[in-house]
Amino acid sequence: MNTAGEPPILEARNLVKTFPGQAGTRAVDDVSFTVGRGEALGLVGESGSGKSTTARCVAGLVRPDSGRVLIGGQDVTRARGRALRATRRRVQMVFQDPYSSLNPRMTVAELVGEGLYVHGIEPDRARRRDRTVQILETVGLGAEHLDRYPRSFSGGQRQRIAIARALAVGPDLLICDEPVASLDVSVQAQVLDLFCDLREKLGLALLFIAHDLAVVHHLCGRVAVMNSGRVVELGGREQVYTAPEHPYTRALLDAVPVPDPAAERARAGALRPVPAHHDPEETR
Amino acid sequence: MSTTTTPAPARSAGLRALLSRTGGERRGHTTVVDRIALGTAGLMVLLALAGPYLAPLDPYAVNLPAALTPPGAEHWLGTDANGRDILSRILAGGRTTLLATVAVIAAATVIGTVIGTAAALGGRIVDEVLMRICDVGLSLPAIVVALGLAAAMGPSLQSAVIALAATWWPGYARLVRTLVREVRDAEFVESARVLGVSRTRLVLRHVLPNSLSALYVQTTLDVSAVMLVISGLSFVGVGAQVPASEWGAMIAASRDTAVTAWWTVLFPGLAIAITAIAFNLVGDWLRVRTDPTLRTGGRR
Amino acid sequence: MSAHPTQGSPLLDIRGLTVSYPTPQGPAQVVRGVDLAVAPGERVALVGESGSGKSVTARSVLRLDPDARTGGRILLEGEDVLEMTPREVRRVRGARAGLVFQDPLASLNPVKTVGWQITQPLRIRGVGRREARRRAVDLLGRLGVADPDRRFDDHPHQFSGGMRQRVVIAIAVIAEPRLLIADEPTTALDVRVQAQVLELMEDLARERGMAVLLITHDLGIVAGFARRVAVMRHGLIVEEADVDRLYASPSHPYTRSLLDAVPRIGDAPGRRLGAPVPATTEGEAL
Numbered sequence: 001m002n003t004a005g006e007p008p009i010l011e012a013r014n015l016v017k018t019f020p021g022q023a024g025t026r027a028v029d030d031v032s033f034t035v036g037r038g039e040a041l042g043l044v045g046e047s048g049s050g051k052s053t054t055a056r057c058v059a060g061l062v063r064p065d066s067g068r069v070l071i072g073g074q075d076v077t078r079a080r081g082r083a084l085r086a087t088r089r090r091v092q093m094v095f096q097d098p099y100s101s102l103n104p105r106m107t108v109a110e111l112v113g114e115g116l117y118v119h120g121i122e123p124d125r126a127r128r129r130d131r132t133v134q135i136l137e138t139v140g141l142g143a144e145h146l147d148r149y150p151r152s153f154s155g156g157q158r159q160r161i162a163i164a165r166a167l168a169v170g171p172d173l174l175i176c177d178e179p180v181a182s183l184d185v186s187v188q189a190q191v192l193d194l195f196c197d198l199r200e201k202l203g204l205a206l207l208f209i210a211h212d213l214a215v216v217h218h219l220c221g222r223v224a225v226m227n228s229g230r231v232v233e234l235g236g237r238e239q240v241y242t243a244p245e246h247p248y249t250r251a252l253l254d255a256v257p258v259p260d261p262a263a264e265r266a267r268a269g270a271l272r273p274v275p276a277h278h279d280p281e282e283t284r
Numbered sequence: 285m286s287t288t289t290t291p292a293p294a295r296s297a298g299l300r301a302l303l304s305r306t307g308g309e310r311r312g313h314t315t316v317v318d319r320i321a322l323g324t325a326g327l328m329v330l331l332a333l334a335g336p337y338l339a340p341l342d343p344y345a346v347n348l349p350a351a352l353t354p355p356g357a358e359h360w361l362g363t364d365a366n367g368r369d370i371l372s373r374i375l376a377g378g379r380t381t382l383l384a385t386v387a388v389i390a391a392a393t394v395i396g397t398v399i400g401t402a403a404a405l406g407g408r409i410v411d412e413v414l415m416r417i418c419d420v421g422l423s424l425p426a427i428v429v430a431l432g433l434a435a436a437m438g439p440s441l442q443s444a445v446i447a448l449a450a451t452w453w454p455g456y457a458r459l460v461r462t463l464v465r466e467v468r469d470a471e472f473v474e475s476a477r478v479l480g481v482s483r484t485r486l487v488l489r490h491v492l493p494n495s496l497s498a499l500y501v502q503t504t505l506d507v508s509a510v511m512l513v514i515s516g517l518s519f520v521g522v523g524a525q526v527p528a529s530e531w532g533a534m535i536a537a538s539r540d541t542a543v544t545a546w547w548t549v550l551f552p553g554l555a556i557a558i559t560a561i562a563f564n565l566v567g568d569w570l571r572v573r574t575d576p577t578l579r580t581g582g583r584r
Numbered sequence: 585m586s587a588h589p590t591q592g593s594p595l596l597d598i599r600g601l602t603v604s605y606p607t608p609q610g611p612a613q614v615v616r617g618v619d620l621a622v623a624p625g626e627r628v629a630l631v632g633e634s635g636s637g638k639s640v641t642a643r644s645v646l647r648l649d650p651d652a653r654t655g656g657r658i659l660l661e662g663e664d665v666l667e668m669t670p671r672e673v674r675r676v677r678g679a680r681a682g683l684v685f686q687d688p689l690a691s692l693n694p695v696k697t698v699g700w701q702i703t704q705p706l707r708i709r710g711v712g713r714r715e716a717r718r719r720a721v722d723l724l725g726r727l728g729v730a731d732p733d734r735r736f737d738d739h740p741h742q743f744s745g746g747m748r749q750r751v752v753i754a755i756a757v758i759a760e761p762r763l764l765i766a767d768e769p770t771t772a773l774d775v776r777v778q779a780q781v782l783e784l785m786e787d788l789a790r791e792r793g794m795a796v797l798l799i800t801h802d803l804g805i806v807a808g809f810a811r812r813v814a815v816m817r818h819g820l821i822v823e824e825a826d827v828d829r830l831y832a833s834p835s836h837p838y839t840r841s842l843l844d845a846v847p848r849i850g851d852a853p854g855r856r857l858g859a860p861v862p863a864t865t866e867g868e869a870l
Contacts, residue, residue: 016381046774047745059478085480101471110813115479160473169479184633185801189845189857196854207379210772218847218854223630257804259846261827264808 007033007073009172009205015057015067017050027053028064029229029243036175040206040221042201043211044252050229055209059093072172089119098158098176107160109146112136115169132168133227138201139164139194156187160194167198173205174198180215186192188215195219213256217241225249230265295482297497312570321565331375332382343529352545362547364538366527370547374555377529382559384523384530385511389503391449396456397499397570401487403457403465412458420456426513427520434522441514442531442537444523448513452506459502463495470494479568498571505567531556593662594621595763595795596645596681600656603649603819610668611653614640616819617658617682623635624762625793627786627826629806632816642765642799646683647673660763676820682756687841688748692740698751699736705759723754727784746777751782757788767788767799782809803846807831815839 002114017028028050028231035041045051056062060076068077071087093113095101098263102111117119122128133143139160150158159179168176176195182189192215198204209214216223223240225233225248233246244250258264314322331338341359347367355362361370403414458544467473468491476490504533515532517523524530525536531552538548603615622628632638643649645658647665660667660680665673686852693701703716704721711719714799716799717736724732740748747869749769756764766785770778782805789796798810806813809828815825815838823836836838845857 005505046776061474070533089480090476091478093475095471095475097471101475103472103476103490103494103743106489114476114481118479118481118485165479185803185842185845186633186858187845192847193856194860213775214847214849215796217849218851218857221853237853253849255775256849257775257779257782257808259801259807259831259843259848261807261831267808 007034008036008072009072010035010207011068011070011073012054012128013068013070015024015054015064015069016190017062017064019028019054026050026229028057031067031226031229033224033231033234035205035207037172038199038203039222040208040220041140042223043207043209043214043226044211044216044223045226046211046252048228049226049228051209053178055093055175055207058207059091059175060088063092071111072217073219076110085119089115089169090173091175092168092169092173093175093177093197094159094162094179097182098150098155098162099182101162102158102165104150107147107149108132108136108141109151111150112162113166119169120170135164135168136161138167138198140190156190159183159187159191163191163194164197167202167204171204173207175207175209178211181206181211192218213241213252216233227253285490305436317565318569319416321562321569324558324562325566328378328382328562331378333379335375335378340367341369341372343368343372343376344527345369347449350383352541352548354545355547360365361551362545364534364548365545370534370551373534374530374531374552375499377531377552378555378559380441380524380530381511381514381532381556384441384514385507387445388448388452388510389506391445392452392456393499393503395449395453397492397496399459400457400460401464401492403461405468405487405491411461415461418454419455421451422450422458426451427517428519430522439522440522441518441528444514444517448517452510456499456502459499460495463498464491467491467495501567501571504570505564507563508565511556511563514543550584594659595624595626595661596620596622596661596797598641598645598656599659601641601644601658602655603637603644604653605651606653614819616645618816618819618821618822619776620814620824622795622797625789626812627789627796627810629798629800629810630812630816631800631803631806631813633801635818636816637819638799638816639767642767645765645797646677646681648683651668653865657774666681674748677759678756679709679759681762681763681765682759682761684749684752684756684764684766684769686771688745688752688772689740691752692748694740697737697739697780698754702736702751702758702764705755709759714869719779720754720758723758724750727754728780730792746773746781749773749777749781753781753785753788757792757794759822760792762794764794764796765799768801769798770805771800771802785809803843815842 002025002207003051008141012033015028015031016026018026031050033041043051043054053062057064057067060069061220066231068075071212072075076084076087088277106114108190109129110155112135113122113128116128117123117141122131126183129146132146136145137140141157141160141164145153150161153161163174163179170260179195180191195206195208196219206219208216208220217237221237223233224238225240225246227276233240233249234246235245240249241253254267258267309343345368347363350359350367351361351365353359353363353367359369359371361374363369366372376410380505399414403411406414428450429451430444431461433443433447434440472494473486473490478487499517514523515530518530518532523538524533524535534552537551538552539546542549593791598618598620601615601618602613604611604613606612608812618637618641619632620628620641620760624706632640640649644652644654645660645665647668654666656666660676665676668676673800677678690697698853699717699720701710701712706716706719707713721732724731724735729735729747737742738753743751749772753769764785769785770781773781786809788794796809799808800806811823813827813830814821815830815836816834817820817838823834823839825835834843847857850869
């Protein structure tokens with residue numbers, strides 16, 4: 001897909017972010033990566049690793065202290081106004097908790113149609129509604145859901161609405177911040193299937209943030225592993241999962257529970273010698 | 285599953301709970317007390333609109349021979365020292381009292397919302413400046429401002445309304461500031477920012493609709509408070525002026541006859557009390573209805 | 585369905601448990617007749633998605649929901665918990681069955697030292713201050729808290745999430761209950777910490793011959809931890825089996841779809857995960 005010479009959809013260059021009150025520790029420390037057209041990059045790490053802050057820097061919700069974010073080769077860290085909005089439109093975001101990421105006072109039609117309206121894609125009301133129905137259908141919902149409010153939907157359906165809302169403006173890349181972490185396994189499965197479909201149908205690129213290594217393995221061709229604000233490993237799926245270079249990646253992979261009793265029992269013995277008082281969280 | 289850290293609601297269900305036999309336990313349900321309160325409040329609003337036309341007699345017609353007639357067939361609620369029909373005066377006065385109250389609350393709400401939103405979203409300096417102004421406003425008692433305005437502009441209902449609105453808005457500004465700050469970092473607001481929604485739309489469509497329900501409740505609860513202050517101001521002579529049939533002013537004018545002709549003060553007083561209680565109950569009802577933490581929702 | 589071969593009488597024997605909650609629309613039946621037995625020293629997992637009734641079942645054992653209307657029997661060491669007076673139930677909690685919740689921060693008192701909280705179950709039962717402290721420090725050390733003598737006087741906010749969950753486990757097991765009920769104990773934790781906490785619980789259970797009833801939605805952590813697994817859905821146990829059998833050849837379609845729904849490292853990326861689930865299941869989550 002990635003033709004030579006064409007700039008990647010998303011490029012993060014040396015992002016640094018420190019939050020007030022945590023002087024000295026960088027939430028994001030010199031993070032760089034690119035996401036090409038149609039590509040899925042997974043960003044994995046434990047809580048506090050800086051993966052969410054990285055995503056929020058890229059999405060424009062947090063202003064990085066230094067470093068740059070380029071969308072389609074255009075620097076959006078310093079851009080402002082109309083040009084910025086047009087460029088930003090190409091990158092949309094899906095949040096973790098579908099119970100708080102949808103405005104409870106807007107109907108599905110308004111939620112999904114808002115992007116069409118504010119970007120002037122479909123100013124006509126009736127046509128906007130038709131378009132909204134089309135978008136809803138791509139995520140497995142339909143016209144019968146248009147005039148309902150988020151509260152009448154289950155978690156999985158809400159996440160579909162959130163995805164439809166992001167898709168409405170025709171983005172090239174979707175940033176997903178733990179989009180399935182709060183869903184039940186069977187609902188999670190359906191939403192992951194939806195992401196696969198969308199990539200296939202729309203050629204959508206993904207920046208997929210998750211703590212669940214199996215989910216990232218399932219969805220992403222390339223993986224970046226973050227620890228203490230830094231990307232400690234970045235590589236193709238096969239390489240990262242089968243031959244991790246960094247010990248941290250290995251430790252993470254070793255800890256992933258496997259739904260296979262025999263394998264788990266065999267592994268449990270192997271894990272035991274780890275000094276019991278070693279607390280991985282304390283390294284933060 | 286219910287191990288979330290939702291703290292028990294600190295606020296009680298107030299007056300409504302006291303009156304409901306169920307002790308407010310059937311939260312979110314409309315009890316008989318609520319129905320009566322809603323009906324009474326509705327009736328009062330109706331009176332404010334149609335009262336003067338319903339009055340059986342001219343509320344301003346002086347009829348000295350009939351002065352201080354006790355309640356009876358001819359004058360249901362009796363007459364005052366000038367022989368004016370008290371029922372007619374209450375019906376006509378409801379409009380004055382309620383309109384003045386609504387004017388105060390509406391002005392305070394608009395000013396409070398604008399200032400409070402600006403403080404919450406405008407950065408630290410704007411916030412500091414606006415909140416210090418609020419502090420000044422909060423430290424001024426309504427009565428003192430009303431007396432000052434009465435001295436400057438002459439005592440009238442208008443100056444009482446202006447004085448009240450000027451001292452009432454800072455409370456709303458503070459409330460709105462808190463409410464908006466709670467919502468401004470919500471994920472759905474961030475979602476709208478990523479979508480590229482303009483600042484104005486962000487505030488009007490996403491932030492305010494989700495922050496103001498508590499304010500509406502507060503304004504309803506405040507109707508009774510403002511009404512009492514307006515009547516009070518009229519009573520001390522800096523509000524509605526004689527011979528206006530404002531409820532507070534009616535009581536004030538009948539001070540001297542209170543002992544000999546109880547009906548001259550009892551009925552306007554009852555009108556104030558009933559309306560105040562009704563609006564208070566409606567406010568409580570609204571609060572419980574709109575506050576998810578006070579409502580028994582489905583457990584997740 | 586609980587006719588599983590366990591030698592002797594079970595430690596916990598839940599029979600025909602029903603639980604409903606009063607709602608404005610009438611009682612909502614959350615548990616519709618659950619049979620489940622846990623033998624002494626046995627590790628059993630109760631697996632289900634949100635709304636399945638798994639937590640409600642577990643909480644019923646200690647009668648933690650005052651609103652709940654319960655039916656059936658919950659025999660703990662032969663005594664029916666549902667028949668006990670509130671006073672008797674309080675004596676059961678901690679002494680005969682300990683409980684670990686999902687969110688360690690919410691289950692700890694922020695203004696008391698962790699030492700005070702760990703020793704409470706002992707102090708209530710009349711153990712002397714010094715002896716209680718000694719045992720608590722021992723236990724903390726056993727649970728992998730470094731420098732337990734000093735950490736004893738710290739407050740919960742001075743601990744990381746994983747360490748807090750160890751403190752909660754310490755509180756649950758200090759009085760040496762024969763049954764530990766763990767309700768999603770690692771859901772709030774990172775993978776590496778999760779692995780450690782699970783191991784600790786397993787070791788502790790082995791050492792003390794303590795039975796564990798693990799409530800979880802995650803079939804991954806169950807595989808290594810439990811010997812027997814019960815799968816719950818819509819307030820009923822749909823399948824109960826030995827862990828190896830359940831994973832190798834699940835007999836109920838729901839169990840199969842749950843196992844299929846979890847992506848695994850090593851599977852072909854992008855394989856279809858979701859069996860077409862009827863729309864009603866999703867509505868259940870509300």
